[in-house]
Amino acid sequence: MSTRPDRSKPTREVVLDALETLLLEGGSSAATLEAVAAAAGVSKGGLLYHFGSKEALYQGFLDRLLVESRAEADGTLTAPEGVVAAYLDVSSVATDPSTRSVLAALRLAGVQEVDVEGALVESFEYWYEVIARRIDDPVLARLVQLVGDGLYLHALIGSVQHDEDEQVVARVVALVAEHEAAQG
Amino acid sequence: MSTRPDRSKPTREVVLDALETLLLEGGSSAATLEAVAAAAGVSKGGLLYHFGSKEALYQGFLDRLLVESRAEADGTLTAPEGVVAAYLDVSSVATDPSTRSVLAALRLAGVQEVDVEGALVESFEYWYEVIARRIDDPVLARLVQLVGDGLYLHALIGSVQHDEDEQVVARVVALVAEHEAAQG
DNA sequence: GTCTATAATCGGATAGAC
DNA sequence: GTCTATCCGATTATAGAC
Structure with missing residues (x-):
């Protein structure tokens, strides 16, 4: 181009x-x-x-990533499907604009010019806090995140979606619903 | 050096x-x-x-990765803790020799010389088959893998282990045990 | 703010001695 | 099987015109 x-x-x-x-x-x-x-x-x-410089370019990208991803996380707090379903939305992985940025940053992981890992850790930590604000069991909240991050990893390597993925998401959502019902 | x-x-x-x-x-x-x-x-x-050439070097690395990772997966079939606990072993992520190779390959993702993604997909597919051989519910098997791959992703970005991670693993192991008990 | 031209360095690869 | 020397293209970065 x-x-x-x-x-x-x-x-x-x-x-x-x-x-x-x-x-x-x-x-x-x-x-x-x-x-x-x-x-x-x-x-x-x-x-x-x-x-x-190239370093400044990379840093600019990471700065924008953090702003975008915080906004995206905050946005799900008011999402109709809830935070859990939003984080696990299988279809959005790899196509959603803000997840595109994360996947691109993962491709940058390991470069010496900037601290890519630090920025990604910060982004994932923020997401965890947002999820944990809606699920009062921290273990369950972390389980939700790990399943979502598993989906991220597979998107990173361009793996085709498993038939089971949608059902896994449904199962996790059900697990959270059960927990909330038990809490009363 | x-x-x-x-x-x-x-x-x-x-x-x-x-x-x-x-x-x-x-x-x-x-x-x-x-x-x-x-x-x-x-x-x-x-x-x-x-x-x-550089391409041949990368390809040699991917070839070795596939051999190693198949051997590792096969080895867990007879592991005393079972396949699930073995795949989810939090402490081994990022330190185990064979997971080191996978993390290194993930750092290679996106290079044009070789098909890194293809090799990784193949490796993860093989792992799924091994897990699914022990858990007859494919959805539960996939859930186990996704949690494990979430741990992989966090290891990739050098994120420190969450306090919750061990408990998440215990919870997933319990979920599998429940399923097996219900099957009779 | 954007361009062209150019300097300086680095990376991949070959040739040929040992 | 391993080394040194060398070539060539690519890449980062600078200088200065417009």
Whole structure:
């Protein structure tokens, strides 16, 4: 791509979107400054005006990830299906905009320029707190998160959904409902 | 490191071990031919005698991963704690030799040279079959795997173990025991 | 704010000696 | 089987015009 995808968005955002797409498609080695610039429809020099180095680019991506993922987590607090169903929504994994960012960040895991792991841990911790706010049994809350993160892992490796996945989610949701009923 | 770690092992294996360590420490971009060679205590030329290209090196790593992980899965069939406890063993995640390989491969996800995702999917599918051979409810079997893979994901980002993790495992093991009792 | 041109470095791979 | 030397392309980053 050599033309700018979206002229209404600020260049910074367009660049970060391009980085995200390239990370998902080809991992960190595909996300060169030139490739990112081309995908964003700007020149290498143009990109480096906004992000002075590759490190700054990566850091900008992680900063945006944390803002987005906190907003997403907060949003589920008022979701009609409830936090549990929202976190476990099988169909949204790998297609939802905010989960795309997380999967892209996972592809970045291990690079030395920035602390990707730290940002991801922070994001997952925040999610745990949100889930635990709705399920007063911390063990059950953690179980919900781990099942969801299992789905994330499989999305990361592009594994096709198992027929059982939807039923697993239903089962976990039922487990939570049982717990809430028992609490009275 | 400039001296060969283990002279008794064949060079091929030493090289693959070095690749694994570098992937875990610094991701795919840290695993350059030169860095791998240095960590293995051989020269770049020496490395390239055994693996003719970077692609061949990566493929060799994935081939070994599949052999190892199938052996590991088969081994749990006769494990005293049972397949479920073995797959969910929290303490072994991130330290066990065979899980180290999987985590290293996850760090390789997205590279264009080889089909990392395909190899990982194959490995996880094999594990599912092994688990499902011991739990005749496919939904419950998948739940066990997803919880375990959630633990894998957190190990991948170096997240510290939650206090709840051990209890989550105990809870899942209990769920399986319940099911087996109900089956009679 | 965005571009082109270029410098400096790094990574993968080959050739050939030992 | 392992090493050194070397080539070539790719990648990060800078300088300066527009």
